[in-house]
Amino acid sequence: DAGITQSPRHKVTETGTPVTLRCHQTENHRYMYWYRQDPGHGLRLIHYSYGVKDTDKGEVSDGYSVSRSKTEDFLLTLESATSSQTSVYFCAISSEFNSPLHFGNGTRLTVT
Amino acid sequence: AQKITQTQPGMFVQEKEAVTLDCTYDTSDPSYGLFWYKQPSSGEMIFLIYQGSYDQQNATEGRYSLNFQKARKSANLVISASQLGDSAMYFCAMRGRGSEKLVFGKGTKLTVNP
Numbered sequence: 598d599a600g601i602t603q604s605p606r607h608k609v610t611e612t613g614t615p616v617t618l619r620c621h622q623t624e625n626h627r628y629m630y631w632y633r634q635d636p637g638h639g640l641r642l643i644h645y646s647y648g649v650k651d652t653d654k655g656e657v658s659d660g661y662s663v664s665r666s667k668t669e670d671f672l673l674t675l676e677s678a679t680s681s682q683t684s685v686y687f688c689a690i691s692s693e694f695n696s697p698l699h700f701g702n703g704t705r706l707t708v709t
Numbered sequence: 710a711q712k713i714t715q716t717q718p719g720m721f722v723q724e725k726e727a728v729t730l731d732c733t734y735d736t737s738d739p740s741y742g743l744f745w746y747k748q749p750s751s752g753e754m755i756f757l758i759y760q761g762s763y764d765q766q767n768a769t770e771g772r773y774s775l776n777f778q779k780a781r782k783s784a785n786l787v788i789s790a791s792q793l794g795d796s797a798m799y800f801c802a803m804r805g806r807g808s809e810k811l812v813f814g815k816g817t818k819l820t821v822n823p
Contacts, residue, residue: 628809639800639815640754647809655810687754689811695742695761698802698811700754 600624603688603701611709616675618704620688622668628691629671630698631655631663633684640687646671678708711736713801713814720819722791729776730786730799730817738805743784745775748798748816757799760784791821 600623610616620629631643632655642655644663652663660682662674675682685705689698712735722728734743745757760768760775768775776785784803788795802813 630811632813637815640802640813642810642812645809653809685752689754691811695759697744697756697759699756703752 601688601690601699601701603686603704605704606702607705609707609709610678612679613677616678616706616708618673618686618688618706620671620673620701622671622690624690624692624699625668626690626692627668628693628698629665630689630691631661631671631673632687632689633657633682634687634703635684643673643686675706678706680708682706683708711738711741711803711805711808711810711812713803713812715801715814715817717817718815720817722788722819722821724793724821724823725790727787727789728791728819730788730801730819732784732786732801732814734782734784734801734803736782736803736805738807740806742804743775743777744802744804744811745773745784745786746800746802746813747795748800749794750797754800758786788819793821793823795819796821 602621630645632640641657646652646665688701691698714733741762743760747755758770774787798816800816804811
């Protein structure tokens with residue numbers, strides 16, 4: 598299995614609080630991604646990174662920010678959590694264009 | 710922009726029979742990759758099979774094969790000899806050469822009946 602660890606695995610937080618999710622990889626892959634999964638929507642890309650300090654927005658980036666200060670770590674921050682951000686968040690990594698993404702086990706976030 | 714369409718929200722198949730899960734795509738990239746993932750009820754995303762747009766042959770991985778029809782922009786997943794453990798959500802995805810992003814369809818829920 599690809600070495601990807603997401604933390605925490607579960608989190609419950611209140612509306613308006615900041616939340617940071619962490620993705621850690623041991624594969625030294627260039628690309629890292631954050632997706633959210635909601636019923637009826639499949640997986641939607643939030644942000645991705647193509648190198649240290651190199652990030653870009655996905656299709657549902659509003660309300661989220663990311664940082665990648667080291668190859669192995671990719672952080673997703675919800676500056677002020679809202680109930681619409683209740684979801685399952687997946688981190689994924691890949692080495693290059695024609696390589697498949699390998700996913701972490703997901704973080705279930707509930708915003709009350 | 711890239712788009713993946715999976716028109717079958719749910720599919721049923723009898724154990725030991727073959728099943729085809731449909732996937733159509735739209736892209737302006739001349740070079741791209743197509744992927745299929747399986748998500749069992751436990752939640753993890755499992756990579757199944759990859760097809761490159763310039764690959765001459767359809768991809769196969771064990772009981773999984775990809776029926777790639779480039780002119781029709783379709784990349785259907787064929788599962789042969791279905792097993793009860795194949796019951797899961799299946800997602801088709803694509804990644805264009807000009808984009809680092811992997812775009813997913815909404816998925817098909819497959820149920821294998823004994």
